[in-house]
Amino acid sequence: xxxxxxxFAEPTKKLVPFITAxxxxxxxxxxxxxxxxxxxADMVEIGMPFSDPLADGPVIQEAxxxxxxxxxxxxxxxxxxxxxxxxxxxxxxxxxxxxxxxxYGLDQFLSDVESAGVDGLILPDLPPEExxxxxxxxxxxxxxxxxxxxxNTFEPRIRWIGTMAEDLMYAVSILGVTGSTISANTKLxxxxxxxxxxxxxxxxxxxxxxxxxxxxxxxxxxxxxxxGSALLKKIKSADDPVATTREFIEELKEGLLDKKxxxxxxxxxxxxxxSTGSE
Amino acid sequence: MTTYSQPDDAGHYGExxxxxxxxxxxxxxxxxxxxxxxxxxxxxxxGELDELHRxxxxxxxxxxxxxxxxDDLKLNIFLKREDLNHTGAHKINNTLGQILLARKxxxxxxxxxxxxxxxxxxxxTVAAKFGLQCIVYMGEEDIRRQQLNVFRMELLGxxxxxxxxxxxTLKDATNEAIRDWxxxxxxxxxxxxxxxxxxxxxxxxxxxxxxxxxETKEQFAAMSxxxxxxxxxxVGGGSNAIGIFYPFIDDDVQxxxxxxxxxxxxxxxxxxTMSLGSQGIFHGASSYLLHNDNGQVQLPHSISAxxxxxxxGPEHSYLKTSGRVKYLDATDNEAVQAFRWLSEKEGIIPAxxxxxxxxxLQQRKTSMEKWxxxxxxxxxxxxxxxxxxxxxxxxxxx
Numbered sequence: 007x008x009x010x011x012x013x014f015a016e017p018t019k020k021l022v023p024f025i026t027a028x029x030x031x032x033x034x035x036x037x038x039x040x041x042x043x044x045x046x047a048d049m050v051e052i053g054m055p056f057s058d059p060l061a062d063g064p065v066i067q068e069a070x071x072x073x074x075x076x077x078x079x080x081x082x083x084x085x086x087x088x089x090x091x092x093x094x095x096x097x098x099x100x101x102x103x104x105x106x107x108x109x110y111g112l113d114q115f116l117s118d119v120e121s122a123g124v125d126g127l128i129l130p131d132l133p134p135e136e137x138x139x140x141x142x143x144x145x146x147x148x149x150x151x152x153x154x155x156x157x158n159t160f161e162p163r164i165r166w167i168g169t170m171a172e173d174l175m176y177a178v179s180i181l182g183v184t185g186s187t188i189s190a191n192t193k194l195x196x197x198x199x200x201x202x203x204x205x206x207x208x209x210x211x212x213x214x215x216x217x218x219x220x221x222x223x224x225x226x227x228x229x230x231x232x233x234g235s236a237l238l239k240k241i242k243s244a245d246d247p248v249a250t251t252r253e254f255i256e257e258l259k260e261g262l263l264d265k266k267x268x269x270x271x272x273x274x275x276x277x278x279x280x281s282t283g284s285e
Numbered sequence: 286m287t288t289y290s291q292p293d294d295a296g297h298y299g300e301x302x303x304x305x306x307x308x309x310x311x312x313x314x315x316x317x318x319x320x321x322x323x324x325x326x327x328x329x330x331x332g333e334l335d336e337l338h339r340x341x342x343x344x345x346x347x348x349x350x351x352x353x354x355x356d357d358l359k360l361n362i363f364l365k366r367e368d369l370n371h372t373g374a375h376k377i378n379n380t381l382g383q384i385l386l387a388r389k390x391x392x393x394x395x396x397x398x399x400x401x402x403x404x405x406x407x408x409x410t411v412a413a414k415f416g417l418q419c420i421v422y423m424g425e426e427d428i429r430r431q432q433l434n435v436f437r438m439e440l441l442g443x444x445x446x447x448x449x450x451x452x453x454t455l456k457d458a459t460n461e462a463i464r465d466w467x468x469x470x471x472x473x474x475x476x477x478x479x480x481x482x483x484x485x486x487x488x489x490x491x492x493x494x495x496x497x498x499x500e501t502k503e504q505f506a507a508m509s510x511x512x513x514x515x516x517x518x519x520v521g522g523g524s525n526a527i528g529i530f531y532p533f534i535d536d537d538v539q540x541x542x543x544x545x546x547x548x549x550x551x552x553x554x555x556x557x558t559m560s561l562g563s564q565g566i567f568h569g570a571s572s573y574l575l576h577n578d579n580g581q582v583q584l585p586h587s588i589s590a591x592x593x594x595x596x597x598g599p600e601h602s603y604l605k606t607s608g609r610v611k612y613l614d615a616t617d618n619e620a621v622q623a624f625r626w627l628s629e630k631e632g633i634i635p636a637x638x639x640x641x642x643x644x645x646l647q648q649r650k651t652s653m654e655k656w657x658x659x660x661x662x663x664x665x666x667x668x669x670x671x672x673x674x675x676x677x678x679x680x681x682x683x
Contacts, residue, residue: 056580056581057451057581057582058451058456058457058460058567058568058582059460060306060307060460060463060464060467060568060569061307061464061467063464064450067450067451068450071450071451074581079579080579080580103566104305104566105565105566105567105574105576105580105582106579106580106581107580108564108565108566108580109565109576109578109579109580110579110580130307131305131306131307131566131569132305133304133305133306133307133308133311135295135303135304135311136303136304136305153308154307154308155308156307156308156309156311157309158309158312158313158470158471159308159311159312160312163311167308178307178308178309180468181309181467181468181469181470181471182309182467182468183464183467183468186468
């Protein structure tokens, strides 16, 4: 069974921090991922910088630019993932725009990230109609394709995306880019409920989740939450990025505990899912 | 001979095109596509656009014979005078068409990207005419270089939003416009300025620009009978070139598109996407792209801001691969020479963009026979470029 499917088969809510590879310095990726895991991250999303990140707000744009100026490349990121894998079994997801991946060579990329120990891929500018064949290939490399759903995605399309994603989906919380304000979506509950009604595929929610309070508010409506821009903002101004990452993730993690300090449990896993977990 | 029919239903031009966009934009693109297919052949919609072109744009634009240029090169050179359109370039053909679409879709807020400001001005113009809110994204670097157009847009009631990310030029302004669209997709219409971006934009912009070629065909037949031997147009994103080529695509007519090679193909300062780029995915479509070995988009250079773009429309990539259109280049220096040549010989000051098209004739980079009939798309007028030329020639205008 793929590591991400296994993780999301457990009913607890997951905290997924996002960091940009090569930010704040070229070599910071490995220690930040390990610090995140130690602080309680259930999975870590690593952003692969692109010169023109269309779906990202100013914080991730800037972090990406700094990382590119630091000299980050897909090749280096794969080496960094290998280094993390030697020390940790935390599920790892790479987020990247499609052009650098195609330029690297799709097949080469998939086999290299698979052997480096990556578990899933988020490709924000590869919707299912363009990615149909690519996502099949992703799966054939034992990687989980994590497809996006947005607040304006129609129901039949949610079902289609759920089927294609299989292990996990990423629900974009708002109409907007990363780092926006999640409170802008007053219909969040209705929207996430609609996803739940249409698919058994688990989903995390991201875009605009920036505090322990946001985590506490959103987690009950989903299977996990992603925190990116807020973390990068703290890292950027930190004297000690590793300590800052650890502290902030510990704080966010509190949003996932109930008053007695017990992990908040999620929905019941439907029969159909728990019975397919033998691959 | 088979009839040309691109793109396919999914918006692909062979292996190019498509819609590589965040999920949030998919419903908006689908809505646009369905409204467009509905209105495309609607006689009332087309009638409204035709009337606006006659009474507002000033169409048809003339086809002018250029006797002194012709004499110089021993070719018959004709100029399709898009420079005489309202706002001074071919851009208005597209903005008028798209603003009618926006109105039909009930959108109240118009956003656009602009490089030099020509598309921004053409968008601000039609937004003013129809009383719609207009926001134009423009790189800070371009704002600094194109103060006059910024002020023109403001006079037309548009808000010009400076973009300070990345290279602070057209590509970053486009990124920012797309981000705005993602966030405001419900009430906002994104009015793209060239045959670039995700499907259906390259097709829609082509269809609104093909009036250039349709008129040329009719006018040339009336003046000389038959078809011209060749067409020449400059390409940045590629809308004026597609506009003049498209109606001739199944005919026995040679087509030359001219991209900007800046300081030269052997330097790093060029915008020669076709000559030096390779297939990539950028701004929502698969097409030729200037990018480095790591897939990061490279910064182009051209003396002409309108050609200063690292990508190109997907249909051009198809036409290059199929061999139907030949892609040539002209340097800054060759474009400036051609600019002066047309100004001095025919009394027409062309846009620097259009001067690139003339330059390949002047430099004899095309394979034409003596007294072949050539139509050059004079996509815009050069008033906006006078300062740039003065700078280039070392003349102080202040």
